[in-house]
Ligand SMILES: NC(=O)C1=CN([C@@H]2O[C@H](COP(=O)(O)OP(=O)(O)OC[C@H]3O[C@@H](n4cnc5c(N)ncnc54)[C@H](O)[C@@H]3O)[C@@H](O)[C@H]2O)[C@@H](O)CC1
């Protein structure tokens with residue numbers, strides 16, 4: 480949902496607009512439920528509280544509804560601009576009562592809860608993390624002990640929208656959840672905390688979900704301050720033979736995407752050339768001039784010390800290489816297969832291997848696929864993730880289909896596919912395969928767009944690599 484929100488912003492739909500729709504829906508629900516009476520809003524200092532401020536404003540002009548708002552914490556410490564904006568507007572509305580609750584007793588002393596006809600729980604939404612603190616914890620107890628009807632905003636406060644363990648949460652009569660059903664609300668545990676769930680349309684643009692956007696990059700976690708070498712990905716690139724540049728491009732792209740360690744395992748004939756491209760790449764020479772079965776022992780050891788394998792770039796299609804690839808893939812836990820590696824895939828893929836393939840349309844056809852319309856079914860029946868490259872990239876894990884539209888015709892130059900494979904490998908170490916594939920397509924294309932601004936049709940794959948960090952930032 481956070482990714483969708485950010486993608487909306489990227490498309491020009493502001494969070495404030497979504498919040499207005501969310502709040503308006505809450506107000507309608509309150510009015511439908513009580514018609515006349517006292518509505519007590521319990522608002523936290525995040526955007527969940529912001530939704531409540533909007534709803535309170537909408538109801539404040541209704542002569543039959545009396546609006547009371549308890550902000551948990553100090554209003555001066557409201558955390559987001561959207562929530563602050565909507566809080567400030569309440570200064571121009573007819574509100575029966577508004578207090579700041581820094582200690583749960585302040586709320587108790589008002590008697591509002593005992594006197595209410597409905598409680599609107601907007602204390603905590605999807606931004607919750609960790610064990611419930613005070614005064615929120617006691618306030619949740621007060622709501623649950625009140626016996627009053629409760630409308631929960633987005634999720635019952637304290638409930639994990641992803642369906643994790645619940646320490647303590649509000650028990651609601653109805654939850655109005657925004658835009659899409661949250662995974663956690665479909666679990667059996669959810670029925671303990673809400674009798675009913677309604678999904679409310681808040682006007683999200685369909686493109687925000689259909690197209691990969693900058694918001695999708697939000698899944699890429701910030702690093703912990705105490706991170707150490709290796710935690711952000713150890714990537715093994717297996718490539719080269721007839722070509723030496725391809726694996727080097729993939730390796731440099733993986734490093735620029737943030738991978739900690741990138742090793743290239745390449746036939747001995749090209750290992751020296753690859754090493755000469757950059758001191759940042761670790762190179763492990765294989766036995767001969769193409770990848771072959773004699774290399775499996777060396778590669779098995781290398782796989783054990785890396786998180787993700789990216790295989791295929793510049794390997795060529797020698798029969799020995801195809802055979803070696805088909806034997807290497809089952810040894811990998813996480814593997815990205817690109818270019819010539821795609822000709823060594825044996826379907827169905829082995830159990831215990833998570834695989835992303837990055838074919839262009841010709842390679843996809845060689846695998847038995849047909850067109851972009853086929854991607855979802857192909858991914859589903861073969862249990863893999865496809866990133867089908869094209870003018871628009873189509874990504875699917877067999878359940879969801881996403882389209883990426885970054886990139887430009889300047890990127891038809893050789894090597895940009897190798898860059899994409901490297902970016903995908905680096906992200907696969909820190910994200911789910913479908914997230915990695917979506918983000919990689921976006922980053923590679925957006926870096927290509929920046930390179931195109933500078934270089935036009937003369938852009939090179941190395942120029943794309945140079946702009947990856949700008950996109951990531
Ligand atoms: N564009 C958007 O982002 C939209 C967001 N919406 C609303 O925004 C919500 C998410 O907002 P936020 O990300 O600001 O987060 P929340 O409002 O869910 O919660 C963040 C607040 O809770 C506090 N908190 C977190 N964990 C806590 C704990 N364990 N104990 C006590 N306090 C805790 C934080 O300090 C912070 O003040 C959604 O659930 C939804 O209601 C809607 O307005 C629709 C649009």
Ligand SMILES: [K+]
Nearest residue numbers: 603632634636
């Ligand atoms: K809530």
